[in-house]
Every structure is written in structure tokens, then in C-alpha cells.
Amino acid sequence: MTPWEYILGAVLIVISIVLIILVLLQESKQQGLSGAIAGGADTFFGKNKGRTMEAKMEKITKILCTVFIILTLVTTFVVGFLAK
Numbered sequence: 001m002t003p004w005e006y007i008l009g010a011v012l013i014v015i016s017i018v019l020i021i022l023v024l025l026q027e028s029k030q031q032g033l034s035g036a037i038a039g040g041a042d043t044f045f046g047k048n049k050g051r052t053m054e055a056k057m058e059k060i061t062k063i064l065c066t067v068f069i070i071l072t073l074v075t076t077f078v079v080g081f082l083a084k
Helices: 003-025 030-040 052-080
Strands: none
Touching: 003 052
């Protein structure tokens, strides 16, 4: 194995562990039947929704997911085509 494979593999493992932790820390969006009947109860907080910790964690999760997918494709390219 080349050093690039070790480096990319280690970075993938770290990103996946951070993603797991972030997803587990986020609150559930499921409100059940009462949330479906009553409608949006969060309308008071609608203006400041982007500033909450939950919104920041969602944004970080989306960014890390994108980085993870791109890094996985790069790793596949490095291992599949450059290692030969």
C-alpha cells in the first residue's frame, strides 16, 4: 500500500466517526401525529433558525457528508488507477 492510501483511509475513518457523532447529537425532526395536525409549531423561532446550534450542526453535517463522498471518490481513483 502507498502512503496516500494510508492517509486517505485515516481521514475517511476520522470523518466517518465525526459524522456518526454529529448525527447522534442532532434532535429528531419527527413530531408524530400531533405535529402533523397542529402544523408548524416552530413559527416563533423561524427568523433565528439559522443561528441555532441545531442549524449549525446540520450545516456541518451536510458539509462533512459532501467532503466524505468526494474523498471516497478520490480514494477509489487513487487505489484503482494510480496504484497499478
